[in-house]
Amino acid sequence: MDTSQLKKTRGTLFMLSNHIGNEQDIPARSLIALTTADLLVFEEDRPARLALKAAKVHREYLKFSEHIQKETLEQVHNYLKKGKTVAYMSDQGCPTLADPGRSVLQVAYQLNASIKVIPGPSSITAAISACPFELSSYAYAGFLPRRTDKRMLTLKKHAASGQALVILDTPYRLKALLSACKEVFPKNRKGFLAMDISGEHEAYFCGPLPGLEAQVSHLYQQKLNFVLIVDGVEVKATQGKKARRNSSSRS
Numbered sequence: 001m002d003t004s005q006l007k008k009t010r011g012t013l014f015m016l017s018n019h020i021g022n023e024q025d026i027p028a029r030s031l032i033a034l035t036t037a038d039l040l041v042f043e044e045d046r047p048a049r050l051a052l053k054a055a056k057v058h059r060e061y062l063k064f065s066e067h068i069q070k071e072t073l074e075q076v077h078n079y080l081k082k083g084k085t086v087a088y089m090s091d092q093g094c095p096t097l098a099d100p101g102r103s104v105l106q107v108a109y110q111l112n113a114s115i116k117v118i119p120g121p122s123s124i125t126a127a128i129s130a131c132p133f134e135l136s137s138y139a140y141a142g143f144l145p146r147r148t149d150k151r152m153l154t155l156k157k158h159a160a161s162g163q164a165l166v167i168l169d170t171p172y173r174l175k176a177l178l179s180a181c182k183e184v185f186p187k188n189r190k191g192f193l194a195m196d197i198s199g200e201h202e203a204y205f206c207g208p209l210p211g212l213e214a215q216v217s218h219l220y221q222q223k224l225n226f227v228l229i230v231d232g233v234e235v236k237a238t239q240g241k242k243a244r245r246n247s248s249s250r251s
Contacts (some may be wrong), residue, residue, distance in 0.1 A: 011080030013108040015090040015101065017120025018047065021199030021225070023054055027120040030089065031055040037087035039079045041072060041104060042121040047091040064088070065100060076104055080113040092225070094122045096167055098143055124166060127194035127227035130204050138164035138232065144177070151177075155184040164232030171223040178213040181230060185209055190231040 019025040024108045034040060034052060040061035042048035045161055064072040079086050086151035088095055088104045095117075110117055129133055139158055142165060144151045158165045169177050181191065191212045193205045201224055205215045209230070 006162050009075050010111065011083050011108075012085045012114040012116060013076075013080060013105065013115045014085065014087040015095040015105065015115065016087055017094045017118055017122075018051060018090050018092055019198070020092045020121045020126065021197055021202070022125050025121050025198060026051065026054055028117050029118045030120065033087045033118060034089070036085070038084035038085045039075065041076065041086065041088045041137070043091045043099060048089075051089055064104060073103060073107055074121075076211055077111065080108060080111050092121075092123070094120065097122065097124065103172050121198070123194070123197055123225065126197045127166070127192075127229060129250070130194055130197075131192045131229050131245050133164060133190070133192060133205060133229060133231045135164055135229070135232075136183070138166055138229075141165055141167045143168050143170075146173075147174075148180075152180055152184060155180055158230075159223075162233040165230040167228040167230070169228075174216070174224075174226055175213075175220050177228065178209070178216070181228070182209045182213055185230060189233070192229040192231070194227045194229075195219060198226070198229070 014037060016030040016033055017027055018030065026218070034055040035057045040048075040059060041064050042051070042061050042064065043065050047064070052059060052061075062072045062075055063069060076086050086108075088101050090097075090099045090101060096105060105115070113150060124140070127246075139161065141154065144154055158159075164248060167177065178191075187208060187210055189209055190207060191209045193212060193216060195203045195205070195216070196203065201219075201222060205212060207215060
């Protein structure tokens with residue numbers, strides 16, 4: 001079989017974006033893919049059922065979570081190898097951002113399958129859109145370690161860099177995260193908290209980290225999704241100016 005024939009028979013993996021709080025934000029192309037793909041893969045049952053309901057279709061699907069179902073990866077491999085289409089949808093937002101979709105993606109790359117991305121809502125870019133800080137560059141920390149000691153160590157490393165930081169975490173760890181940030185970062189460092197973006201309880205809070213914890217204490221019990229952004233400092237720019245001055249004085 002020649003190369004052109006191989007190219008014709010390879011499958012296609014669609015990486016579908018989902019909404020992050022408002023069902024109306026599901027991309028239209030994602031809904032179409034849910035009705036036309038040969039195989040559907042979701043993380044969990046509830047988001048899967050809601051997405052299929054939004055697409056007005058009742059279909060069988062496979063699950064692939066952080067616990068990694070090998071059988072699902074085998075099925076993805078088989079479908080793509082036969083030249084069929086597979087659609088993977090994240091529980092929320094864009095695939096592979098803090099979800100297990102990367103393993104599905106790697107199967108497609110191994111087979112040299114075609115990959116199509118249907119872009120859409122992202123809690124990270126949505127939070128940045130509402131953030132008043134200068135974020136021409138920032139570090140993405142994602143989900144921090146669950147263990148307190150490792151979480152503190154990770155935060156200390158980021159605090160030392162002086163760079164703005166974007167953090168995600170599960171709703172029930174919001175209080176612990178804010179408390180850790182208050183302990184690690186200097187008191188004058190500001191934080192921005194985006195809560196339940198595009199959802200019923202959407203709200204944004206900004207201020208010095210010690211005060212931010214008090215601002216949102218009434219929301220702890222609601223277990224809302226959030227993005228935390230810690231403002232950066234101009235450490236590197238200041239160091240660069242000093243280095244240039246020292247270099248000029250020696251020349």
